[in-house]
Amino acid sequence: MLKYRPEIDGLRAIAVLAVIFYHFQITFFGNFFFSGGFIGVDIFFVVSGYLISSIILRELNSTNNFSFIYFYERRVRRLLPVLFLVMIVSLPAGWMYLLPEPFVDYSKSVLSSLTFVSNFYFWIEGQQYAAESALIKPFLHTWSLSVEEQFYIIFPILLLFFFKLLRQYIFILIVALMFLSLTISTFQSFTNPTFNFYILSSRIWELLAGSALAYLEIGYGRKNNQHFSTSLSALGLILIIASIIFFNEQMPHPSFYTVIPVLGTMLIIWFLNKKDFIYKILSSKLFVGIGLISYSLYIWHYPIMAFDRIKEFSPSGNDKIQWLILTFILSIISYFLVERPFRNKNFISRKVLFTITFFTFIFIAIMNLYVIKTNGFANSLSGILQKEFVNIEPKNRLKNSKGKICHGITDIKDTCNFNTKSNNKIYLIGDSHLAAIMFELKNEILDKNYQFSTRTAGGCWYLPNFTREEIKKKIMSKECTLEYRNELREEIINNENSIVIIGGRLPVYLSGKYFNNKEGGIEDEIIKFKYRHVENKYSFKEGFKKSIFEILNNNKVILIYPIPEVGWNVPNKIFSGKSKRYFNEVEENYNNKILSTSYKVYQERTKESFEYLNSIKHENLYRVFPHTLFCNNQIKNRCITHDEKNIFYFDDNHLSAAGSKLLVDLIIKEIENIESKEN
Numbered sequence: 001m002l003k004y005r006p007e008i009d010g011l012r013a014i015a016v017l018a019v020i021f022y023h024f025q026i027t028f029f030g031n032f033f034f035s036g037g038f039i040g041v042d043i044f045f046v047v048s049g050y051l052i053s054s055i056i057l058r059e060l061n062s063t064n065n066f067s068f069i070y071f072y073e074r075r076v077r078r079l080l081p082v083l084f085l086v087m088i089v090s091l092p093a094g095w096m097y098l099l100p101e102p103f104v105d106y107s108k109s110v111l112s113s114l115t116f117v118s119n120f121y122f123w124i125e126g127q128q129y130a131a132e133s134a135l136i137k138p139f140l141h142t143w144s145l146s147v148e149e150q151f152y153i154i155f156p157i158l159l160l161f162f163f164k165l166l167r168q169y170i171f172i173l174i175v176a177l178m179f180l181s182l183t184i185s186t187f188q189s190f191t192n193p194t195f196n197f198y199i200l201s202s203r204i205w206e207l208l209a210g211s212a213l214a215y216l217e218i219g220y221g222r223k224n225n226q227h228f229s230t231s232l233s234a235l236g237l238i239l240i241i242a243s244i245i246f247f248n249e250q251m252p253h254p255s256f257y258t259v260i261p262v263l264g265t266m267l268i269i270w271f272l273n274k275k276d277f278i279y280k281i282l283s284s285k286l287f288v289g290i291g292l293i294s295y296s297l298y299i300w301h302y303p304i305m306a307f308d309r310i311k312e313f314s315p316s317g318n319d320k321i322q323w324l325i326l327t328f329i330l331s332i333i334s335y336f337l338v339e340r341p342f343r344n345k346n347f348i349s350r351k352v353l354f355t356i357t358f359f360t361f362i363f364i365a366i367m368n369l370y371v372i373k374t375n376g377f378a379n380s381l382s383g384i385l386q387k388e389f390v391n392i393e394p395k396n397r398l399k400n401s402k403g404k405i406c407h408g409i410t411d412i413k414d415t416c417n418f419n420t421k422s423n424n425k426i427y428l429i430g431d432s433h434l435a436a437i438m439f440e441l442k443n444e445i446l447d448k449n450y451q452f453s454t455r456t457a458g459g460c461w462y463l464p465n466f467t468r469e470e471i472k473k474k475i476m477s478k479e480c481t482l483e484y485r486n487e488l489r490e491e492i493i494n495n496e497n498s499i500v501i502i503g504g505r506l507p508v509y510l511s512g513k514y515f516n517n518k519e520g521g522i523e524d525e526i527i528k529f530k531y532r533h534v535e536n537k538y539s540f541k542e543g544f545k546k547s548i549f550e551i552l553n554n555n556k557v558i559l560i561y562p563i564p565e566v567g568w569n570v571p572n573k574i575f576s577g578k579s580k581r582y583f584n585e586v587e588e589n590y591n592n593k594i595l596s597t598s599y600k601v602y603q604e605r606t607k608e609s610f611e612y613l614n615s616i617k618h619e620n621l622y623r624v625f626p627h628t629l630f631c632n633n634q635i636k637n638r639c640i641t642h643d644e645k646n647i648f649y650f651d652d653n654h655l656s657a658a659g660s661k662l663l664v665d666l667i668i669k670e671i672e673n674i675e676s677k678e679n
Contacts, residue, residue, distance in 0.1 A: 009291025010282025036247025049210025236267030503560025521567020
């Protein structure tokens with residue numbers, strides 16, 4: 001029988017508070033002390049590895065066998081009831097506040113969590129954990145549960161195999177696997193960071209660190225010198241606190257750096273004794289109480305934050321305090337009314353437990369499958385929103401003949417070419433800002449009997465002979481490679497007498513900063529890349545000017561000037577706090593709430609871009625100014641995001657279908673201008 005250690009619950013309290021304060025972005029006196037709060041998950045992993053391994057090893061030593069059904073019954077009692085409760089409660093919130101595509105994404109994440117593979121789901125989706133978009137994914141945090149659940153499936157089988165056939169080598173095998181996993185995670189933190197973050201192979205070393213402690217404790221006991229133990233347990237706490245304060249999302253993680261909080265957790269588990277001052281703190285009623293409800297706190301906090309961010313987008317300090325209070329209230333309720341009753345075998349038998357679990361699982365699965373089948377209940381969406389937001393993101397709408405999304409294809413041999421029989425070619429080159437308009441543009445261009453070729457990728461400006469480097473990892477970008485841009489150059493140069501449309505989010509590339517509309521709409525993401533000439537001969541500006549003149553000698557070029565950024569997610573901001581389903585108040589809210597941004601801020605933001613683009617002069621160069629559609633016309637000194645009939649933005653900076661149509665009309669006018677001059 002595993003002896004209860006209250007200080008372990010105190011350790012859980014530190015872990016869960018670190019995670020919550022990190023996700024909620026809680027500040028004290030204007031300072032954010034929890035930039036490394038994500039390491040709370042790593043603390044949980046070590047603790048879980050220690051406790052689970054202790055249970056398995058004690059049973060193996062006492063019975064020479066292992067009851068899988070008893071083990072998994074305990075895991076079901078511990079993990080699923082509260083998780084199922086939060087999934088059921090969250091579904092109506094998703095229906096009310098999520099647009100169809102995010103609602104479908106939400107249901108897919110719930111289904112992946114139900115089947116213990118949400119870590120794979122978020123990796124495949126390319127969801128970066130620290131990105132702004134992560135803050136509005138209600139079940140993103142379940143990736144860590146999936147990692148643990150996969151460990152619970154694999155590790156007992158592996159340990160039983162070791163026990164039966166390699167008993168004398170168990171500790172050596174655990175340590176060997178631990179160092180292998182640590183090596184893998186360190187390597188992949190630079191080469192494949194998103195995969196590394198989510199996948200068990202990069203995380204299992206943290207769980208095995210706890211397993212190694214469990215093996216040593218069962219085999220040899222925890223007999224330590226008091227003064228020596230006191231110093232090392234204090235060091236452990238210092239390592240954890242230092243990691244919470246000084247780590248940040250720019251660091252490779254998990255990696256060798258993660259040894260610091262993992263080692264700190266191990267030192268506390270192994271060396272802490274009842275005479276230590278730290279023990280008295282961690283075993284106090286406050287810390288133990290928080291530790292006891294830590295699982296409920298973890299499950300509840302992220303959906304609470306995500307749905308409120310979806311409603312309001314830019315939370316205030318008071319909002320965050322309300323999240324914290326609501327998280328604790330719901331966690332206390334679910335602990336006493338759900339967690340404790342389901343853990344009590346005398347109150348809920350195994351048969352009743354599995355019956356409830358089975359039917360609840362089926363209910364949640366059916367409801368979320370229905371969400372996916374109905375395309376996020378698109379038909380119930382308010383009429384104004386239904387026109388624009390029942391489909392996938394504008395940048396992902398156009399597909400090639402093989403069914404691949406055109407945006408992001410960087411293999412020139414597999415790109416998107418339409419109406420290839422025509423000898424008159426038009427190229428669209430740029431980043432996601434231009435990808436958002438290419439579906440509407442393709443239809444207009446094909447009507448004029450041109451061949452249309454798209455070449456867009458995320459954050460990819462036209463810069464041959466420049467590398468795009470990830471600042472954090474100091475590695476080359478895999479979605480906008482040097483090879484891709486140089487192959488694109490060759491293609492354009494070899495296709496003379498074409499029309500080449502070039503554009504993108506130039507203010508980001510020139511300033512190195514995302515947008516702040518100075519009215520509360522601030523993009524929290526940090527620029528993660530920079531462009532550098534392969535031989536360091538040219539700056540960004542010199543390199544582009546050289547490359548565009550190379551095109552202009554034998555082709556016509558249409559330059560798209562910066563599209564006004566907004567800073568807020570437009571549909572979410574317009575309908576802030578309102579349901580997007582059925583109700584007439586949605587229509588009234590749309591018509592009465594004019595959302596706009598400062599034209600002066602746009603001018604300040606794009607001053608460098610305009611001066612630079614204006615300095616490029618050539619008889620074959622044509623210009624399109626998107627801001628003339630939205631800024632300083634309908635409302636003086638303001639840039640609009642919608643009118644009484646249409647919403648012009650899909651999110652905070654990409655145009656919607658309606659906004660794209662307006663910009664496409666300007667582009668077509670320039671194409672007609674080119675045609676008239678040639679005729």
